[in-house]
Amino acid sequence: MSDIIHAHELVKHYGALTAVDGVSFSVRAGECFGFLGANGAGKTTTIRMITCVSPVTSGELTVDGLDVRRDARRIKAALGVVPQENNLDPDLSVRQNLRVYGRYFDLEPRLVEERIDESLALFQLTEKQNDRIDSLSSGLKRRLTIARSLINAPRIMVLDEPTTGLDPQARHLVWQKLRYLRSQGVTMLLTTHYMDEAAHLCDRIVIIHQGKIIVEGTPGELVERFGGREVVEIHMGDAERGALMERLAAVEGLMVEEVEDIVYVYVLEGDGIDPSALKLEGSKVVYRQANLEDVFLRMTGRGLTE
Numbered sequence: 001m002s003d004i005i006h007a008h009e010l011v012k013h014y015g016a017l018t019a020v021d022g023v024s025f026s027v028r029a030g031e032c033f034g035f036l037g038a039n040g041a042g043k044t045t046t047i048r049m050i051t052c053v054s055p056v057t058s059g060e061l062t063v064d065g066l067d068v069r070r071d072a073r074r075i076k077a078a079l080g081v082v083p084q085e086n087n088l089d090p091d092l093s094v095r096q097n098l099r100v101y102g103r104y105f106d107l108e109p110r111l112v113e114e115r116i117d118e119s120l121a122l123f124q125l126t127e128k129q130n131d132r133i134d135s136l137s138s139g140l141k142r143r144l145t146i147a148r149s150l151i152n153a154p155r156i157m158v159l160d161e162p163t164t165g166l167d168p169q170a171r172h173l174v175w176q177k178l179r180y181l182r183s184q185g186v187t188m189l190l191t192t193h194y195m196d197e198a199a200h201l202c203d204r205i206v207i208i209h210q211g212k213i214i215v216e217g218t219p220g221e222l223v224e225r226f227g228g229r230e231v232v233e234i235h236m237g238d239a240e241r242g243a244l245m246e247r248l249a250a251v252e253g254l255m256v257e258e259v260e261d262i263v264y265v266y267v268l269e270g271d272g273i274d275p276s277a278l279k280l281e282g283s284k285v286v287y288r289q290a291n292l293e294d295v296f297l298r299m300t301g302r303g304l305t306e
Contacts (some may be wrong), residue, residue, distance in 0.1 A: 004029040004156060004187050005050065010059035012045050019045040021211035022059070032178075032188040034202035036195075038300055042211040043191045044084070047160055050189065051081055064155060077105060080154030080186075084161050086141045088133045088148075094120075095129040098148055105152040112151065119147035122177055139170040146174065156187045163197060175200055195293040205292075209300045219292050226298055227290030228255070228268035232275050235262055236282035244280075251278070257298065266290065266298075 005027035012020040020042045027033040035043040048054035050063060052072035061068045063075045088097050095116060102112035120126045123143040128136065136144065146162060159178070163171045171194075178201060182188055192198055198205055199219045206216045215222060236244065244263065248256045254273060255266035263282075267275050275287060 002029050003027065004064055005033075005189070006060070006062050007046075008060040010046070010049065010061055011057045012042075012049060012054065013057045018211055020049070023208070023211075023213045025206055025213060025216065027187060027189065029187055030182070030185050031203040032182055032190055032201050034198045034205035035189070035191045035208060036198055036205055036296055037208035041208045041300075043208055044160060046208070047158055047189065047191060051079060051158055052076055077152065078155050080149035080152065080157040082146050082149050082157070082159045082162050084164065086138075086145045088141060088144060090133045093130050093132055094125060094136070094144055097133065097144065098151055101148050102151045107152070115151050115153065119150045122150070122180075123147040124173070139166050142166055143170070143174065146177070150181075154186065156189070157181065158189045160191050161193065162190070163192070163194065171197070195291065195296060199292045207296060207299050214299055215295075222295045223290050223292055224269055227292075227294040228266045229290065230267040230275055231288055231290045231294055232265040232267070232278075232280055233262055233284075233286040233288070234265065234280050234282040235284040237261065240282070244282075248278070264294075266294070
């Protein structure tokens with residue numbers, strides 16, 4: 001697959017603040033590429049540069065072969081953007097919101113109406129097409145915001161935390177529709193705080209921390225490299241912890257992390273360690289598979305950054 005988005009040493013300053021600090025990445029046509037990071041890490045700033053909303057301070061950034069500095073209008077015409085907040089017009093109906101959006105792209109009215117019908121059907125909103133925005137639930141508004149981004153038949157969808165605030169049923173419906181769109185060749189950029197969402201949807205991800213990309217790979221690769229095949233969570237008090245930590249430190253190749261009243265033991269592929277043989281004891285001991293959240297917390301830290 002060819003690269004449809006390419007960034008090299010991308011930098012964004014806001015006065016003395018460096019929000020994005022020399023990031024480089026490429027997004028392949030037809031894939032779902034994820035940006036993970038804590039609030040303030042630089043995810044949304046990167047997205048704003050890609051969508052030509054915020055100018056690049058320095059570095060190179062091309063979208064669909066076009067330079068963001070010179071070809072902003074052409075780039076925007078190729079994008080379908082789902083912002084963090086639902087910016088729907090409350091004075092208009094569902095269908096009218098989509099119709100007005102279609103006019104921004106100078107499309108024929110007949111084509112706009114056809115695409116409205118397709119988008120409403122895809123996100124199961126046809127029966128709501130004449131309802132006012134204020135009468136919709138937050139989940140319906142979110143689905144409408146995503147449906148709206150399809151009116152111009154974009155080659156690239158930019159999804160900034162698309163399922164925030166949705167209940168589990170609505171989230172899974174959105175995931176299903178996004179997987180369908182990707183199967184149709186639509187390239188997707190996704191930012192999310194839901195690690196399971198990134199694991200479900202993304203072909204590759206980068207983790208951004210303090211404006212820099214600190215790791216890149218497929219979800220499976222990152223879990224295997226940094227989370228391992230199994231994680232053991234040991235809940236215990238301070239009095240018993242010293243002896244446990246001494247015993248674990250004597251096991252060669254074992255990764256251990258202390259977080260308040262929990263000790264995390266990461267068992268990697270191929271290290272030959274049987275966690276049950278360690279005879280781990282505490283008030284509660286949980287054995288589970290490693291996941292992307294383990295990777296994220298190990299790479300960025302478990303403390304709040306704001």
